[in-house]
Amino acid sequence: MSILIDDNTRVIVQGITGKIGSVQTRWMVEYDTKVVGGVTPGKGGSTVEGVPVFDSVEEAVEQTGANASVFFVPAAFVLDAFYETVDAGIKLIVVVPEHIPVHDVMKIRAYALEKGVFALGPTTPGILVPGKGKMGIMPGSLFSPGRVGIISRSGTLSYEFAGILSEKNIGQSAVVGMGADPVVLSNLPDILKLFEDDGETDAVIIVGEVGGMQEEKAAEFIANGMTKPVASYIAGRFSPQGKRMGHAGAIIRGSAGTVKGKCEALGTAGATILKSPIEVLDWTADKDIH
Amino acid sequence: MEVPPGPRKNARGLKSPMRLYEYEGLDIFEGFGIPVPRRGVADSTEDALLIAGEIGYPVVLKAQVLVGGRGLAGGVKTAETPEELEELSASLLNSEIKGLPVHKLMVCEKADILNELYMGITVDGFSGKPVVVVSTEGGVNIEETARTSPDKITSFYCDPAFGFFPYQARMLLRRLGLSERLLTLFADVLVRLYRVFAQFEALIAEINPLVVLKTGYQGGLLAVDSVIEVDNSALSRIKRPMPELTERIENPLERKGREIGVTYVDLGGDIGIISSGAGLGMATMDIIGERLKPANFLETGGGITEELLYKCMELVMMKSDLRAIIINIYGGINPIHEGARGVVRYIKEHKVKLPIVAKALGNHQEETWEIFRDGGVHVITEAPTEKAVERLYELVGEE
Numbered sequence: 001m002s003i004l005i006d007d008n009t010r011v012i013v014q015g016i017t018g019k020i021g022s023v024q025t026r027w028m029v030e031y032d033t034k035v036v037g038g039v040t041p042g043k044g045g046s047t048v049e050g051v052p053v054f055d056s057v058e059e060a061v062e063q064t065g066a067n068a069s070v071f072f073v074p075a076a077f078v079l080d081a082f083y084e085t086v087d088a089g090i091k092l093i094v095v096v097p098e099h100i101p102v103h104d105v106m107k108i109r110a111y112a113l114e115k116g117v118f119a120l121g122p123t124t125p126g127i128l129v130p131g132k133g134k135m136g137i138m139p140g141s142l143f144s145p146g147r148v149g150i151i152s153r154s155g156t157l158s159y160e161f162a163g164i165l166s167e168k169n170i171g172q173s174a175v176v177g178m179g180a181d182p183v184v185l186s187n188l189p190d191i192l193k194l195f196e197d198d199g200e201t202d203a204v205i206i207v208g209e210v211g212g213m214q215e216e217k218a219a220e221f222i223a224n225g226m227t228k229p230v231a232s233y234i235a236g237r238f239s240p241q242g243k244r245m246g247h248a249g250a251i252i253r254g255s256a257g258t259v260k261g262k263c264e265a266l267g268t269a270g271a272t273i274l275k276s277p278i279e280v281l282d283w284t285a286d287k288d289i290h
Numbered sequence: 291m292e293v294p295p296g297p298r299k300n301a302r303g304l305k306s307p308m309r310l311y312e313y314e315g316l317d318i319f320e321g322f323g324i325p326v327p328r329r330g331v332a333d334s335t336e337d338a339l340l341i342a343g344e345i346g347y348p349v350v351l352k353a354q355v356l357v358g359g360r361g362l363a364g365g366v367k368t369a370e371t372p373e374e375l376e377e378l379s380a381s382l383l384n385s386e387i388k389g390l391p392v393h394k395l396m397v398c399e400k401a402d403i404l405n406e407l408y409m410g411i412t413v414d415g416f417s418g419k420p421v422v423v424v425s426t427e428g429g430v431n432i433e434e435t436a437r438t439s440p441d442k443i444t445s446f447y448c449d450p451a452f453g454f455f456p457y458q459a460r461m462l463l464r465r466l467g468l469s470e471r472l473l474t475l476f477a478d479v480l481v482r483l484y485r486v487f488a489q490f491e492a493l494i495a496e497i498n499p500l501v502v503l504k505t506g507y508q509g510g511l512l513a514v515d516s517v518i519e520v521d522n523s524a525l526s527r528i529k530r531p532m533p534e535l536t537e538r539i540e541n542p543l544e545r546k547g548r549e550i551g552v553t554y555v556d557l558g559g560d561i562g563i564i565s566s567g568a569g570l571g572m573a574t575m576d577i578i579g580e581r582l583k584p585a586n587f588l589e590t591g592g593g594i595t596e597e598l599l600y601k602c603m604e605l606v607m608m609k610s611d612l613r614a615i616i617i618n619i620y621g622g623i624n625p626i627h628e629g630a631r632g633v634v635r636y637i638k639e640h641k642v643k644l645p646i647v648a649k650a651l652g653n654h655q656e657e658t659w660e661i662f663r664d665g666g667v668h669v670i671t672e673a674p675t676e677k678a679v680e681r682l683y684e685l686v687g688e689e
Contacts, residue, residue, distance in 0.1 A: 020592075027653065075523065076527070096623075099522075099523040102521045109418040137623040138622055141653070156569050156622075157570055159622060159673075163673025167673055180569070182493070187416060209569055212415045212416070233573075237576045237579070238584075240557065240587070244357075244358050245494070245517050246410060246519070247410060250436075251423050251432065251436040251443060252445060276576065277577075277674060277675060278674040
């Protein structure tokens with residue numbers, strides 16, 4: 001069984017009638033994802049790409065047996081839509097939109113944790129399981145089925161790594177966008193654990209970036225007994241850093257956040273550090289991953 | 291690996307918060323019932339003299355710049371007399387603090403300080419919770435205190451849906467050994483600061499120092515400084531008058547970036563970058579940075595249209611002495627074929643002779659390649675950004 005998306009995953013698209021929602025629904029359907037319905041309040045009864053649209057998530061679940069949802073809801077309405085989706089019993093939610101207020105993200109994260117919902121995003125390209133389906137905006141042509149897992153904070157870099165591997169016929173078991181916001185709904189170690197426990201994944205690539213402490217926490221997870229090989233690229237070695245105001249962040253985070261610190265933490269935990277994306281091919285050759 | 295010199299801004303710029311000046315923060319604090327000093331804001335020495343005359347000497351002059359560590363960088367001075375004020379004000383108003391020009395001074399009463407406390411509330415990214423941090427040893431060395439005397443600092447992770455209540459503030463402060471009147475006064479200010487944090491959708495709200503006065507004044511405490519950063523994504527729904535974000539961006543190119551809706555960071559080099567995501571843009575810089583120097587960082591996020599990329603070209607080309615441009619885009623949420631049309635329209639209208647390398651993959655890639663080639667763009671059809679940068683070296687040579 002692949003992680004997050006398998007043959008039993010029945011997806012609804014929230015915000016399906018919007019410009020992005022309808023286009024992306026077409027791509028998801030073309031990628032053979034089981035898209036069983038869509039939700040846009042006030043547009044119930046219509047169809048998009050042959051998919052029935054409902055006014056509420058509750059109704060969509062009743063009518064279609066949906067168990068997963070992908071969001072193309074405008075940022076200002078995500079808080080309400082997320083609570084609605086959790087209350088309708090859906091256990092997997094992918095929040096694609098960017099620019100969602102951080103105070104809203106903190107609330108929906110707390111609610112998802114309380115209700116046992118696995119959620120990704122915001123500002124995520126979503127999940128793609130080659131050959132099984134995708135929830136989100138990842139362009140299917142760059143991916144191919146195989147046994148390498150990819151987790152990326154950046155959407156575009158998840159495509160870059162999948163593309164580099166696919167060109168050399170190294171396939172992926174699943175590609176997961178963690179989301180690029182300061183607060184995300186699932187953290188890096190949560191996703192790493194899915195790959196560690198997955199029988200279809202042999203090795204994992206972590207694509208991180210400067211800032212925050214996700215990679216440092218992932219390093220702790222690896223050091224505490226991860227058995228599969230991990231390679232990591234951290235973007236931002238040459239990026240200008242923000243001028244800092246205030247002290248609270250530095251007091252609680254200490255020295256976490258720099259590319260150097262992240263590479264050291266991950267390297268010490270046993271991960272292979274990639275200085276540049278293309279070096280991933282040296283790693284797969286070295287570890288005989290194919 | 292050294293980070294090249296240049297303006298230092300967060301690469302995820304549109305996500306970077308809106309910072310308020312100290313005087314704006316103190317006005318907000320006052321509105322929330324937090325005791326603040328008598329003060330005024332001046333953009334000339336004449337105004338500074340008038341304000342000081344009303345407050346009475348000695349006064350403190352504080353340069354208004356949006357960067358931390360101002361005090362240690364010489365941005366805070368005390369004036370005992372009008373003559374002294376004139377001299378200090380003139381020199382501060384012509385100065386730069388950590389590379390930022392000083393346009394305004396805050397003139398405020400000099401507090402009679404017994405000791406300095408600290409309180410700050412920020413968003414903890416990993417737990418996804420607001421975290422309240424307090425210390426009995428505030429002031430410029432607070433981070434040093436966190437390392438050397440962790441017992442003098444304590445913190446509390448809030449439930450974001452529950453909020454933060456006075457009893458929690460009192461419990462937290464008891465852990466610092468506070469009691470009686472100071473505990474209740476401190477707790478009162480802390481709860482008010484949390485209200486500021488929540489209502490302004492702040493990513494950080496901080497008072498450092500919160501001073502304990504020798505003489506009783508509005509209950510004994512005074513917030514003599516403010517740090518507030520507001521979440522950009524929440525600006526439109528904050529039901530209070532807010533300053534215009536674009537106006538406080540000093541660099542004209544970065545201001546234009548903000549206006550057209552992209553993240554643009556001005557850098558010192560001569561290779562223009564246009565990318566469709568922050569991560570990809572940073573990786574492009576990492577790869578270029580080994581041998582060439584980026585002139586800028588630009589990322590569009592998920593909003594590419596023909597018009598947007600036309601404007602991006604216009605913006606990147608505003609930089610003088612550019613030697614080449616690298617475009618690195620993926621068609622996931624972005625219609626890259628439409629973007630390519632904008633780039634090529636710009637090239638044709640302005641007869642651009644500069645070498646341009648474009649790597650574009652994903653949905654509509656073949657169409658995108660055709661459009662780029664028609665505009666004389668060097669197209670890379672393989673995934674590694676290294677391949678695009680290799681082509682760049684071939685075209686421009688190394689330094």
